[in-house]
Each structure stands twice: as C-alpha cells, then as structure tokens.
Amino acid sequence: MTPSPSLTSIFKIEQPSEADRGSPRATRRGFLKIAGSGLILGLAAPMLAAEGGVAHAAPGTAAGGLAADPFVRIAPDNTVTVIIKHLDKGQGAATGLATLVAEELDAGWAQIRTEFAPSDPIKYKNFGFGIQGVGGSTGLSNSYEQYRRAGATAKAMIVAAAAKEWGVAAAEISVSGGVVSTKSGKSATLGALAEAAAKQAVPSDITLKTADRFVYIGKTFPRVDSPAKSDGSAKFTFDLQMEGMLVGVIARPPMFGATVASYDASAAEKSPGVVAVLKVPQGVAVLAKDTWSAIKGRDALKVLWDESKAEKRGSAELVAQYRALLDKPGAVARKDGDAEAALAKAAKVLSADFEFPYLAHAPMEPLDCVVRTDGSTADVWTGSQLQTVDHGAACAVLGLKPEAVKLHTVWAGGSFGRRAIADAHFVAEACAVAKAYGKPVPIKIVWTREDDIKGGYYRPIYVHRVRAGLDKDGAVVAWHHRIVGQSILAGTPFESVMVKDGVDVTSVEGANSLPYAIPNLTVDLHTVKTGVPVLWWRSVGATHTAHATEHMMDMLAKETGRDPVAFRLALLAKHPRHAAVLRLAAEKAGWGGPVPAGIARGVAVHESFKSFVAQVADVALKPDGSFKVVRVVSAIDCGIAVNPDVVHAQMEGSIAFGLGAALRGAITLKDGKVEQSNFDGYEPLRMSDMPKVESYIVPSAEAPTGVGEPGTPLVLPAVANALFSATGQRTLMLPMTKQTYKNA
C-alpha cells in the first residue's frame, strides 16, 4: 500500500510545539538527555521486547546515560537500546532498524537491545504514510536514513565526550564494535562514555558512512529476536498476564452486516468463571476469569441476529455478478494508444478470464487486544501495525484525549495485512468492552480461530479479463486488462488519497504498471460493493494482477513459439531492473538447460512495492494430474539488502504464503455465511508442501526497497506457467485445486 503524507490531515493530528517537534535530523530541541535522576525523559517506552507489558524504568539505566534522538539509548551498563517505531510481525523490523543504528554508532552486535516505541504520530511516523504505522513493505526503507542518522548522532556525541575526557582531537578517536579508542592506547566502552556524551552539544552536521565502510549493512548478523522466539519467552498480546485480568470473547454476527436483535445471557452468566455478559457494537462479549471459561460462556450464549441488512449473497452469485461486468467498460486506470482498435485489427487475439476467491490472512496469532482503563486514562496493548490509527480508535471509543491513552506495541504473531485496519475494529471492540464493564481491570479480548476464519476483512474476490492481440509477425500489439472487484480503500480514511477517478489503486496495481513494451494498452476497473469487509493481503493488488499478467505472457509466448524468458526480455528493454532480476533467476535456475525428468519449469517476473522479483518454479507433475512444487528459484532487486539473511527469509516465507493460497486458499460464502471455520477448511501450506527455495539478491547500492511482500505474488504464475508448458492447461480459476493438469 502506498498512502501519501497527506494522511496526517485525515487523522487530525495536533501539530506539536516547536519544542517537541522531532525530525529526522537531531536538533538541540529534539534531543533528549538523561539526568542523574534515573528518569528516561520523554521516552517512557514500555519494556515489551521480552517482558510482561508493564511499563517500568529498566534497571541499569537508572543513573545516567545517553538518549540520542527518540531512537537510541545508551546505558551505563553498556547496552544500546534501539527504539523500534514499527511493529515487528516476523518481517524483521526490529533487527533491520537495529542494524542501521549499530552501523553508524559502531556498536557491538551483542550490546544491542530493542524495544517497541510508544505511539507518537510525529516522532515515530512512517515517512511514506505521515503517521506511525508499517505496511506496504516500507518499514526499513522509510527508516533507512533516519535510523542511520540517529546512530551517527549518538556516535558523534560519544566521540566528543571521549575527546574532552582524553584531551585529544576527535579525529584521533575511532569507534569499533562498541569500543572507543585512540591509537595511543586510550579505550572506553560506549556505556562508560554515555553520561558524558549526554552533556555534549548535539551535532548539526552528520556524515553517514559510505558503503565501503559498512560493517553491518549488507552482512548477516543474528536476528535480535531469535533467542526469545526459540525458548518460549517472547510475549505476544495473547500471552499478556496482569493482576486481575479478565479474558473475553465476542459473539459476532454469522453474516456480515447482521446485528444483535436480542440475546439471552442467562445460561452464559451461570457458566463457570463468567463474570459479565456485555453488549457492544461488535456483538455480545462474554468476560470471564480465564480464556476457556470465556469460550465456554460464549457457547452458552443465545443470540438472535437481525439479518435484514446482512450480505446474503454467496461467492457463486458474487462471481456471476462480477463476470457480467467484464463485457462493460470500466473506469480507466491506464490508456496508451487504442487497445480496442488494435485488438479489432489483430491477426490473433488471446483472451483469458480469471477468477480469484476471497483469501483469509489467518496469522498464527489470532487478533487480540488488552485494555485497562479507569475512565480518565487508559493503556492498550496489542501488536499494533498502524499505531496512530489504533490509538485514535481507542481514544474515540473511550472518549479520551490522545495524551490520556498509552498504546503499547507488542510482538505480533504474524499479520500479512490483517492488523493494518482503517477501522481498528479489534482495538475498538476491546475498548468498547472495557468501557462497558466500567472497572479498572485489564481486559483481554481474544479471537478464536473460528472467529478469525469467519471474521471477514479478506483479500477480495476479483474477476479479470485479459485480451492480448498479436500481429501477423507475432508481435504483441494490444493488451486490454479489465478487472472487477471490491475497493479495499472505499469507506476508509485512505480513500481520499488512494482512490482517484473511481480507481482504487490497490485493485489495479501491477496491471496498470505493466512494464512490457506494448503500444496499445488499456487497464480498466469495475468497483463493486458487497457487505463483506475486505482488506489488503500480503502484496495486495499483485496477489491477482501478477498472475493474470504473467500467465497471459506465457500464453502469448507459447502462441508465438518463443521461450518465455526471451519473450519477456525482448519487451523489457526500457526496464533494466525487471530484466536483470529475470536474467538472474533464469540463470540460477538453469533455464534453457536440461530439466529433470517429470519436472515442468515456469517463470514469472513482477515489480511491487518498488522491488523487482523473478521466480522460476520446478513442478513435479504426475500422470493423474496431481503435482508438487519441488523448487523455487527466486531473485530480488530490493536495492541494498541491509540484512541479506532476513531478505532470504522473507523470500522463503512469502513464497510459502503465496503457494499455500495458490494451491488451496479460498474463503467461500454460501447464502452470506462463510463456509470455512478452521484450518481444516482453510488448509494452510504444510511442511511436506514446502518446495526447496533458492533465494538470490541482486547486488545493489540503491536505497533499500521493500521485501516483506514482493516475493508473494510470483509463485502462482510461475507454477501455473510450468503446468501450462507441460500440459497446455491454463490456470484460470483459483485455487489450483479447482483444476486438473493432465498432460495434453
């Protein structure tokens, strides 16, 4: 997703005074120093990285230290704490941002700690969004300069302190691995110099390292969160335990748009451990002393639903209605030349209609949120992906000013977009329950897996028609791509910046940016409305546009008797980064060389979130039409790879995520009710399905671009293209289990 900085106006954020205004360049006013009193001024960041979510001053920082910028804290105990402004939901934000600081500070990796930042839309904003939040694979890219400057600023002050203490010129001092020294034999740790550094002037001009001096950036160092995530100590929202805490689940409508007509709480209230049954806008909440009691209490709840305004259509009806629009012109998202005229004159036209189902995100940690309020202040804990939005929702529901509400970000057990929601519904409902209960106890609202699978906010259904025209020489002269789908941004505060002239950019991205040199190109869109809430799902528009475009490209290659890689390269003369990544993947996969017996090989290339990815899939095809993806070779151009192993991990993971959806992923509705309820109906990718992934990174000195999402959308078309080459069978209906791939 690529919201613009004008989002700040949407959220009506009060502008801070000059004295408080943080900026990427550390200024005297923006700089916070720790006095000997032991308080960490302005940086009451809760110690959430490994602990129970209760804010307290860390021991060891009690007496002096350096808080350089809102991002770096150096304590006398020689720990360097990097304040992470973005949620880490597995994509490696904590490690990545810490790397940037470690690099410019010249800290030792072992002394690095991380904490999630408090909610502050100015200090901790995402420069791509204008508010605090992460998504669209922008976490590291928007922080690249800011966090490096933070590290460099702290280092400059450390060096100034050492220079003063040792009576030497700053130029004689070097810092390496957290040790400050001179050739003459002076030596001190960062921690030993921190208090003195806090007394130095904040430098106004900072020089960042040139790439040839990088120690950390571009190299592989251990993830900061691996130890806690490998011994059970890492805490997620679901794990938070507090004195007097109550746990609640909410009985939600079985159809989207249905509301509570009436309910009978008598059996629920008598259920063991149940403390209260409360009506909230989202449904009926059952609060209990523990999770199981809440779940059993909800089972005993009787709710009558008013379904008069509910969405009653099923997937089949929706798809049929969408398909009917494929024959009608839509809102134009791109128009080069005259595709209609060129298609009419073309020697041959290939046409393909595609159907993509609803997809659930289904992160391993279901949604959850803890709220504690006494009516005049509140604390909210959750894996907050859009802190400013979540904070605003909490304030709105609780009727409190922003400064009265503290939002604590906690490690999240996955998201894939699920936690980045304009209406912050899972925060709003927890606040609504806390407000309705009216007592200052911590209230944890959790979703069960059934709640999650049935709870909406899916990747929308899309239907596509791609028509491509060839002239008599086999050149692609026309391309018309029509998309029908629901707008993700309509009805959200993002609509005013991301929906232009009736075109929601998330519906067409990847289609309207087709890189191939085709002289007549039209992309148009029909936006439909349903009662089903929809949301961005890892790689968003690319999840459907990459398949439609890349599968059609293979159909054209086959029609004209050309190799799929060569066919694409010939049309990518003006797109060297697409071409380079395609060449790298092809080379590493042995494209054009011998293919093992029984293996079909397919390729796809796609740009999303400013990164370029190409993947080659090797698919073992059996005579009965079943298949297994045995290998995926992936190449990414993401600018400079700050943590190469994290990039590889994201490629492995996004391939798995995309493949699971490609093979079996579908949420279907019948008469308005979701037919799936758990991982049996919405079957995820499992160990035995996982192909061998070989991941390559294009060497680059460009500024870093996204890696969380760009690897996701390629595997579907790459696998489909492999099967097409071997069997002639196209993949038009998703998931792939809807089709058989018998040899032609």
Added chain:
Amino acid sequence: MAISITINGQARKIDAAPGTPLLWAIRDELKLTGTKFGCGAALCGACSVHLDGEVVRSCQIQVQDAEGRSVTTIEGANDKIALAVKAAWVKLDVAQCGYCQPGQIMSAIGLLSQIAKPTDDDIDKAMDGNVCRCGTYQRIRAAIHEAAKAV
C-alpha cells in the same frame, strides 16, 4: 478438587475443572505462555507439549487425563536433544513472527527423540501437523538436520 500433574519436573496442583483443555491450564493457570493457542482443534500444532515424553496437542488433552502424569512445555524442555534443537533454531534464525515456534520445537524434539538422524520424509511426517504461516519450513527442516548432527 485439585488435579496433580508434574509440569517441567515440578509437582503442581491444577485447579482447572475437569474438561478444561490442558493448554489453558498451562497458559492461564500456570502462566506458562510459551505454549500457544492457534486453532483449538489439533489442526495447527501450536499447543504441542510432551506428555510422558510423547508429543501431544494440549488443546485436545483434558486436565484430568493428565493427572499423575508428566508434562514438559517449551520452557522446561532442556535435555540434550532439546538444547540442541533450541540452539539450532537460534543459529539458523528459524523464527520470523515466532508464534508457532514453541510448538515446532516441541515436535522437533519429539522427532529427534524417536529418530536420531531423520530423513526428509521423517521430517515431513513428524512436522506436517505444525503450521507456520510465516513459512519458515525450510529453516525448520535445516535446523532439525543441524540439531541431529549436534546431538
């Protein structure tokens, strides 16, 4: 009526009512939150613990059926195999979000306790019940092989 269960080598008295899944006694009563809730239906493996040395899905074990028996959770898994597995997980940076990993690790320990040098097929069979939505399967597999070498 308290139920006696040995948890991570310690004799504990569980107050949870019969019928309560062991998962919730572990998490909410004993506050051992390393063992995770993922599905409540033995479809995802996030709740995996060892019951008398066998890998089980604690969401399907009722507390009274664990009476008098020995339960090991991720927090208490510290024999030679467990330490090798945990070390391999850290060395290979297996975890992304990390939510499924305690269950993965408990299943991996169970596998290596049965088969010292598992094949990829052995790994598929033993680990297919543990879902990872972040898709860390390739590294899980590599870490199991790594731990097998180290033990």
